[in-house]
Amino acid sequence: MYLLSKDLIFPPVHLANEDGLLAIGGDLSAERLLLAYKSGIFPWYNQGEPIIWYSPHPRMVLFPKDLKISKSMRQLIRKKEFRVTFNQNFEAVISNCKNIKRNGEVGTWITDEMQEAYIKLHKKGIAKSVEVWEKDKLVGGLYGIDLGSVFCGESMFSKVSNASKIAFIYLVHKLEKENYNLIDCQVYNNHLASLGANEIPRYEFLKYLK
Structure with missing residues:
Protein backbone atom coordinates (compact mmCIF):
# COMPACT_ATOMS: atom_id res chain seq x y z
CA MET A 1 0.00 0.00 0.00
CA TYR A 2 1.37 3.39 -1.03
CA LEU A 3 1.49 6.04 1.71
CA LEU A 4 0.64 9.47 0.31
CA SER A 5 2.57 12.57 1.32
CA LYS A 6 1.51 16.21 1.07
CA ASP A 7 2.64 16.20 -2.56
CA LEU A 8 -0.22 16.15 -5.06
CA ILE A 9 0.57 12.78 -6.62
CA PHE A 10 -0.80 9.22 -6.79
CA PRO A 11 1.03 6.01 -7.64
CA PRO A 12 0.26 4.29 -10.97
CA VAL A 13 -3.10 2.50 -10.70
CA HIS A 14 -1.68 -0.83 -11.85
CA LEU A 15 0.00 -1.03 -8.43
CA ALA A 16 -3.40 -1.48 -6.73
CA ASN A 17 -3.97 -4.86 -5.08
CA GLU A 18 -6.60 -7.37 -6.22
CA ASP A 19 -9.27 -5.53 -4.22
CA GLY A 20 -8.39 -2.26 -5.92
CA LEU A 21 -6.72 -0.73 -2.85
CA LEU A 22 -4.01 1.64 -4.06
CA ALA A 23 -2.98 4.17 -1.43
CA ILE A 24 -3.63 5.57 2.04
CA GLY A 25 -3.39 9.05 3.51
CA GLY A 26 -3.33 12.43 1.82
CA ASP A 27 -6.31 14.74 2.06
CA LEU A 28 -9.67 15.50 0.45
CA SER A 29 -8.75 18.84 -1.07
CA ALA A 30 -10.57 19.74 -4.28
CA GLU A 31 -7.29 19.52 -6.19
CA ARG A 32 -6.46 16.02 -4.94
CA LEU A 33 -10.00 14.71 -5.46
CA LEU A 34 -10.11 16.01 -9.02
CA LEU A 35 -6.71 14.48 -9.78
CA ALA A 36 -7.90 11.19 -8.29
CA TYR A 37 -11.05 10.97 -10.41
CA LYS A 38 -9.19 11.96 -13.57
CA SER A 39 -6.74 9.13 -12.79
CA GLY A 40 -9.42 6.49 -12.19
CA ILE A 41 -9.08 6.63 -8.39
CA PHE A 42 -11.66 7.37 -5.68
CA PRO A 43 -11.70 7.51 -1.84
CA TRP A 44 -13.62 4.86 0.11
CA TYR A 45 -13.27 4.46 3.86
CA ASN A 46 -15.21 4.61 7.12
CA GLN A 47 -15.44 7.28 9.81
CA GLY A 48 -12.40 7.11 12.10
CA GLU A 49 -10.20 5.45 9.47
CA PRO A 50 -7.44 7.11 7.44
CA ILE A 51 -8.35 8.08 3.86
CA ILE A 52 -8.11 5.02 1.60
CA TRP A 53 -7.91 5.29 -2.19
CA TYR A 54 -9.11 2.66 -4.67
CA SER A 55 -8.79 1.89 -8.36
CA PRO A 56 -10.63 -1.42 -8.91
CA HIS A 57 -10.12 -3.86 -11.75
CA PRO A 58 -12.39 -4.59 -13.48
CA ARG A 59 -14.41 -1.37 -13.44
CA MET A 60 -18.22 -1.22 -13.41
CA VAL A 61 -19.51 1.25 -16.01
CA LEU A 62 -22.64 2.06 -17.97
CA PHE A 63 -22.53 3.20 -21.58
CA PRO A 64 -25.63 5.38 -22.08
CA LYS A 65 -26.77 3.39 -25.12
CA ASP A 66 -26.85 0.22 -22.98
CA LEU A 67 -29.37 1.55 -20.46
CA LYS A 68 -32.09 -1.00 -19.72
CA ILE A 69 -35.50 0.23 -18.62
CA SER A 70 -38.03 -2.40 -17.61
CA VAL A 106 -23.92 -0.75 9.35
CA GLY A 107 -22.92 2.91 9.40
CA THR A 108 -21.85 4.82 6.31
CA TRP A 109 -18.75 5.30 4.19
CA ILE A 110 -19.70 8.96 3.60
CA THR A 111 -17.78 10.53 6.47
CA ASP A 112 -18.29 14.07 7.74
CA GLU A 113 -15.02 15.01 6.05
CA MET A 114 -16.15 13.55 2.73
CA GLN A 115 -19.52 15.28 2.91
CA GLU A 116 -17.83 18.64 3.43
CA ALA A 117 -15.32 17.99 0.63
CA TYR A 118 -17.97 17.07 -1.95
CA ILE A 119 -20.10 20.08 -1.05
CA LYS A 120 -17.05 22.22 -1.83
CA LEU A 121 -16.68 20.40 -5.16
CA HIS A 122 -20.32 21.11 -5.91
CA LYS A 123 -19.79 24.82 -5.29
CA LYS A 124 -16.95 24.64 -7.83
CA GLY A 125 -19.31 23.03 -10.37
CA ILE A 126 -17.56 19.66 -10.28
CA ALA A 127 -19.89 17.57 -8.11
CA LYS A 128 -23.46 17.29 -9.45
CA SER A 129 -26.75 15.95 -8.12
CA VAL A 130 -30.08 14.63 -9.35
CA GLU A 131 -33.16 15.10 -7.16
CA VAL A 132 -36.41 13.14 -7.32
CA TRP A 133 -39.47 14.77 -5.79
CA GLU A 134 -42.88 13.43 -4.86
CA LYS A 135 -44.94 16.62 -4.77
CA ASP A 136 -42.63 18.85 -2.68
CA LYS A 137 -40.88 16.05 -0.79
CA LEU A 138 -37.37 14.88 -1.73
CA VAL A 139 -37.72 11.08 -2.01
CA GLY A 140 -34.66 10.04 -3.98
CA GLY A 141 -31.52 11.16 -5.76
CA LEU A 142 -27.88 10.64 -6.53
CA TYR A 143 -24.64 12.59 -6.78
CA GLY A 144 -21.28 12.22 -8.45
CA ILE A 145 -18.31 13.90 -10.09
CA ASP A 146 -18.69 15.41 -13.56
CA LEU A 147 -15.49 15.14 -15.63
CA GLY A 148 -17.03 16.49 -18.83
CA SER A 149 -17.27 13.27 -20.86
CA VAL A 150 -17.42 10.82 -17.95
CA PHE A 151 -19.75 11.07 -14.95
CA CYS A 152 -18.43 9.28 -11.85
CA GLY A 153 -21.38 8.15 -9.77
CA GLU A 154 -20.82 8.17 -6.03
CA SER A 155 -24.01 7.32 -4.16
CA MET A 156 -27.80 7.25 -4.46
CA PHE A 157 -30.75 6.96 -2.11
CA SER A 158 -34.46 6.14 -2.16
CA LYS A 159 -37.13 6.89 0.39
CA VAL A 160 -39.84 5.38 -1.81
CA SER A 161 -39.67 2.46 -4.21
CA ASN A 162 -37.77 3.08 -7.47
CA ALA A 163 -36.86 6.71 -6.71
CA SER A 164 -33.12 6.15 -7.16
CA LYS A 165 -33.75 4.28 -10.43
CA ILE A 166 -35.75 7.26 -11.67
CA ALA A 167 -32.81 9.56 -10.81
CA PHE A 168 -30.36 7.29 -12.61
CA ILE A 169 -32.49 6.91 -15.73
CA TYR A 170 -33.01 10.67 -16.06
CA LEU A 171 -29.28 11.24 -15.55
CA VAL A 172 -28.35 8.73 -18.26
CA HIS A 173 -30.80 10.29 -20.72
CA LYS A 174 -29.37 13.75 -20.01
CA LEU A 175 -25.76 12.59 -20.41
CA GLU A 176 -26.54 10.70 -23.61
CA LYS A 177 -27.94 13.88 -25.17
CA GLU A 178 -24.74 15.66 -24.13
CA ASN A 179 -22.56 12.93 -25.73
CA TYR A 180 -20.94 11.63 -22.55
CA ASN A 181 -18.89 8.46 -23.03
CA LEU A 182 -19.99 6.59 -19.92
CA ILE A 183 -21.11 6.63 -16.31
CA ASP A 184 -18.56 5.24 -13.86
CA CYS A 185 -20.29 2.91 -11.37
CA GLN A 186 -17.01 1.89 -9.68
CA VAL A 187 -17.69 -1.68 -8.51
CA TYR A 188 -20.24 -4.34 -9.40
CA ASN A 189 -23.67 -4.36 -7.82
CA ASN A 190 -26.88 -6.06 -8.90
CA HIS A 191 -28.94 -2.86 -8.86
CA LEU A 192 -26.82 -1.18 -11.54
CA ALA A 193 -26.32 -4.40 -13.49
CA SER A 194 -30.10 -4.62 -13.87
CA LEU A 195 -29.99 -1.17 -15.51
CA GLY A 196 -27.39 -2.22 -18.07
CA ALA A 197 -24.05 -1.56 -16.36
CA ASN A 198 -21.17 -3.94 -17.10
CA GLU A 199 -17.58 -4.50 -16.02
CA ILE A 200 -14.71 -3.49 -18.30
CA PRO A 201 -10.92 -3.76 -17.80
CA ARG A 202 -9.36 -0.90 -15.89
CA TYR A 203 -7.03 0.01 -18.77
CA GLU A 204 -10.05 0.42 -21.05
CA PHE A 205 -11.75 2.66 -18.49
CA LEU A 206 -8.64 4.83 -18.26
CA LYS A 207 -8.71 5.38 -22.04
CA TYR A 208 -12.15 6.98 -21.70
CA LEU A 209 -10.86 9.26 -18.94
CA LYS A 210 -8.16 10.57 -21.30
Whole structure:
Protein backbone atom coordinates (compact mmCIF):
# COMPACT_ATOMS: atom_id res chain seq x y z
CA MET A 1 0.00 0.00 0.00
CA TYR A 2 1.37 3.39 -1.03
CA LEU A 3 1.49 6.04 1.71
CA LEU A 4 0.64 9.47 0.31
CA SER A 5 2.57 12.57 1.32
CA LYS A 6 1.51 16.21 1.07
CA ASP A 7 2.64 16.20 -2.56
CA LEU A 8 -0.22 16.15 -5.06
CA ILE A 9 0.57 12.78 -6.62
CA PHE A 10 -0.80 9.22 -6.79
CA PRO A 11 1.03 6.01 -7.64
CA PRO A 12 0.26 4.29 -10.97
CA VAL A 13 -3.10 2.50 -10.70
CA HIS A 14 -1.68 -0.83 -11.85
CA LEU A 15 0.00 -1.03 -8.43
CA ALA A 16 -3.40 -1.48 -6.73
CA ASN A 17 -3.97 -4.86 -5.08
CA GLU A 18 -6.60 -7.37 -6.22
CA ASP A 19 -9.27 -5.53 -4.22
CA GLY A 20 -8.39 -2.26 -5.92
CA LEU A 21 -6.72 -0.73 -2.85
CA LEU A 22 -4.01 1.64 -4.06
CA ALA A 23 -2.98 4.17 -1.43
CA ILE A 24 -3.63 5.57 2.04
CA GLY A 25 -3.39 9.05 3.51
CA GLY A 26 -3.33 12.43 1.82
CA ASP A 27 -6.31 14.74 2.06
CA LEU A 28 -9.67 15.50 0.45
CA SER A 29 -8.75 18.84 -1.07
CA ALA A 30 -10.57 19.74 -4.28
CA GLU A 31 -7.29 19.52 -6.19
CA ARG A 32 -6.46 16.02 -4.94
CA LEU A 33 -10.00 14.71 -5.46
CA LEU A 34 -10.11 16.01 -9.02
CA LEU A 35 -6.71 14.48 -9.78
CA ALA A 36 -7.90 11.19 -8.29
CA TYR A 37 -11.05 10.97 -10.41
CA LYS A 38 -9.19 11.96 -13.57
CA SER A 39 -6.74 9.13 -12.79
CA GLY A 40 -9.42 6.49 -12.19
CA ILE A 41 -9.08 6.63 -8.39
CA PHE A 42 -11.66 7.37 -5.68
CA PRO A 43 -11.70 7.51 -1.84
CA TRP A 44 -13.62 4.86 0.11
CA TYR A 45 -13.27 4.46 3.86
CA ASN A 46 -15.21 4.61 7.12
CA GLN A 47 -15.44 7.28 9.81
CA GLY A 48 -12.40 7.11 12.10
CA GLU A 49 -10.20 5.45 9.47
CA PRO A 50 -7.44 7.11 7.44
CA ILE A 51 -8.35 8.08 3.86
CA ILE A 52 -8.11 5.02 1.60
CA TRP A 53 -7.91 5.29 -2.19
CA TYR A 54 -9.11 2.66 -4.67
CA SER A 55 -8.79 1.89 -8.36
CA PRO A 56 -10.63 -1.42 -8.91
CA HIS A 57 -10.12 -3.86 -11.75
CA PRO A 58 -12.39 -4.59 -13.48
CA ARG A 59 -14.41 -1.37 -13.44
CA MET A 60 -18.22 -1.22 -13.41
CA VAL A 61 -19.51 1.25 -16.01
CA LEU A 62 -22.64 2.06 -17.97
CA PHE A 63 -22.53 3.20 -21.58
CA PRO A 64 -25.63 5.38 -22.08
CA LYS A 65 -26.77 3.39 -25.12
CA ASP A 66 -26.85 0.22 -22.98
CA LEU A 67 -29.37 1.55 -20.46
CA LYS A 68 -32.09 -1.00 -19.72
CA ILE A 69 -35.50 0.23 -18.62
CA SER A 70 -38.03 -2.40 -17.61
CA LYS A 71 -41.64 -2.26 -18.81
CA SER A 72 -42.81 -1.48 -15.28
CA MET A 73 -40.32 1.40 -14.99
CA ARG A 74 -41.46 2.84 -18.32
CA GLN A 75 -45.03 2.74 -17.08
CA LEU A 76 -44.02 4.47 -13.84
CA ILE A 77 -42.20 7.23 -15.73
CA ARG A 78 -45.22 7.79 -17.99
CA LYS A 79 -47.44 8.29 -14.92
CA LYS A 80 -45.33 11.35 -14.03
CA GLU A 81 -45.77 10.79 -10.31
CA PHE A 82 -42.24 12.11 -9.74
CA ARG A 83 -40.56 15.39 -10.63
CA VAL A 84 -36.85 15.29 -11.42
CA THR A 85 -34.41 18.19 -11.08
CA PHE A 86 -30.66 18.63 -11.49
CA ASN A 87 -28.37 20.42 -9.02
CA GLN A 88 -31.23 22.01 -7.09
CA ASN A 89 -30.36 20.62 -3.64
CA PHE A 90 -26.98 18.91 -3.62
CA GLU A 91 -26.51 19.21 0.13
CA ALA A 92 -29.82 17.48 0.86
CA VAL A 93 -28.95 14.67 -1.57
CA ILE A 94 -25.54 13.91 -0.07
CA SER A 95 -26.99 14.17 3.45
CA ASN A 96 -29.65 11.60 2.59
CA CYS A 97 -27.10 9.32 0.93
CA LYS A 98 -25.03 9.53 4.09
CA ASN A 99 -27.79 8.97 6.64
CA ILE A 100 -30.31 6.65 5.01
CA LYS A 101 -30.41 3.11 6.40
CA ARG A 102 -29.49 0.40 3.90
CA ASN A 103 -30.14 -3.32 4.14
CA GLY A 104 -27.09 -5.26 5.26
CA GLU A 105 -25.01 -2.17 6.02
CA VAL A 106 -23.92 -0.75 9.35
CA GLY A 107 -22.92 2.91 9.40
CA THR A 108 -21.85 4.82 6.31
CA TRP A 109 -18.75 5.30 4.19
CA ILE A 110 -19.70 8.96 3.60
CA THR A 111 -17.78 10.53 6.47
CA ASP A 112 -18.29 14.07 7.74
CA GLU A 113 -15.02 15.01 6.05
CA MET A 114 -16.15 13.55 2.73
CA GLN A 115 -19.52 15.28 2.91
CA GLU A 116 -17.83 18.64 3.43
CA ALA A 117 -15.32 17.99 0.63
CA TYR A 118 -17.97 17.07 -1.95
CA ILE A 119 -20.10 20.08 -1.05
CA LYS A 120 -17.05 22.22 -1.83
CA LEU A 121 -16.68 20.40 -5.16
CA HIS A 122 -20.32 21.11 -5.91
CA LYS A 123 -19.79 24.82 -5.29
CA LYS A 124 -16.95 24.64 -7.83
CA GLY A 125 -19.31 23.03 -10.37
CA ILE A 126 -17.56 19.66 -10.28
CA ALA A 127 -19.89 17.57 -8.11
CA LYS A 128 -23.46 17.29 -9.45
CA SER A 129 -26.75 15.95 -8.12
CA VAL A 130 -30.08 14.63 -9.35
CA GLU A 131 -33.16 15.10 -7.16
CA VAL A 132 -36.41 13.14 -7.32
CA TRP A 133 -39.47 14.77 -5.79
CA GLU A 134 -42.88 13.43 -4.86
CA LYS A 135 -44.94 16.62 -4.77
CA ASP A 136 -42.63 18.85 -2.68
CA LYS A 137 -40.88 16.05 -0.79
CA LEU A 138 -37.37 14.88 -1.73
CA VAL A 139 -37.72 11.08 -2.01
CA GLY A 140 -34.66 10.04 -3.98
CA GLY A 141 -31.52 11.16 -5.76
CA LEU A 142 -27.88 10.64 -6.53
CA TYR A 143 -24.64 12.59 -6.78
CA GLY A 144 -21.28 12.22 -8.45
CA ILE A 145 -18.31 13.90 -10.09
CA ASP A 146 -18.69 15.41 -13.56
CA LEU A 147 -15.49 15.14 -15.63
CA GLY A 148 -17.03 16.49 -18.83
CA SER A 149 -17.27 13.27 -20.86
CA VAL A 150 -17.42 10.82 -17.95
CA PHE A 151 -19.75 11.07 -14.95
CA CYS A 152 -18.43 9.28 -11.85
CA GLY A 153 -21.38 8.15 -9.77
CA GLU A 154 -20.82 8.17 -6.03
CA SER A 155 -24.01 7.32 -4.16
CA MET A 156 -27.80 7.25 -4.46
CA PHE A 157 -30.75 6.96 -2.11
CA SER A 158 -34.46 6.14 -2.16
CA LYS A 159 -37.13 6.89 0.39
CA VAL A 160 -39.84 5.38 -1.81
CA SER A 161 -39.67 2.46 -4.21
CA ASN A 162 -37.77 3.08 -7.47
CA ALA A 163 -36.86 6.71 -6.71
CA SER A 164 -33.12 6.15 -7.16
CA LYS A 165 -33.75 4.28 -10.43
CA ILE A 166 -35.75 7.26 -11.67
CA ALA A 167 -32.81 9.56 -10.81
CA PHE A 168 -30.36 7.29 -12.61
CA ILE A 169 -32.49 6.91 -15.73
CA TYR A 170 -33.01 10.67 -16.06
CA LEU A 171 -29.28 11.24 -15.55
CA VAL A 172 -28.35 8.73 -18.26
CA HIS A 173 -30.80 10.29 -20.72
CA LYS A 174 -29.37 13.75 -20.01
CA LEU A 175 -25.76 12.59 -20.41
CA GLU A 176 -26.54 10.70 -23.61
CA LYS A 177 -27.94 13.88 -25.17
CA GLU A 178 -24.74 15.66 -24.13
CA ASN A 179 -22.56 12.93 -25.73
CA TYR A 180 -20.94 11.63 -22.55
CA ASN A 181 -18.89 8.46 -23.03
CA LEU A 182 -19.99 6.59 -19.92
CA ILE A 183 -21.11 6.63 -16.31
CA ASP A 184 -18.56 5.24 -13.86
CA CYS A 185 -20.29 2.91 -11.37
CA GLN A 186 -17.01 1.89 -9.68
CA VAL A 187 -17.69 -1.68 -8.51
CA TYR A 188 -20.24 -4.34 -9.40
CA ASN A 189 -23.67 -4.36 -7.82
CA ASN A 190 -26.88 -6.06 -8.90
CA HIS A 191 -28.94 -2.86 -8.86
CA LEU A 192 -26.82 -1.18 -11.54
CA ALA A 193 -26.32 -4.40 -13.49
CA SER A 194 -30.10 -4.62 -13.87
CA LEU A 195 -29.99 -1.17 -15.51
CA GLY A 196 -27.39 -2.22 -18.07
CA ALA A 197 -24.05 -1.56 -16.36
CA ASN A 198 -21.17 -3.94 -17.10
CA GLU A 199 -17.58 -4.50 -16.02
CA ILE A 200 -14.71 -3.49 -18.30
CA PRO A 201 -10.92 -3.76 -17.80
CA ARG A 202 -9.36 -0.90 -15.89
CA TYR A 203 -7.03 0.01 -18.77
CA GLU A 204 -10.05 0.42 -21.05
CA PHE A 205 -11.75 2.66 -18.49
CA LEU A 206 -8.64 4.83 -18.26
CA LYS A 207 -8.71 5.38 -22.04
CA TYR A 208 -12.15 6.98 -21.70
CA LEU A 209 -10.86 9.26 -18.94
CA LYS A 210 -8.16 10.57 -21.30
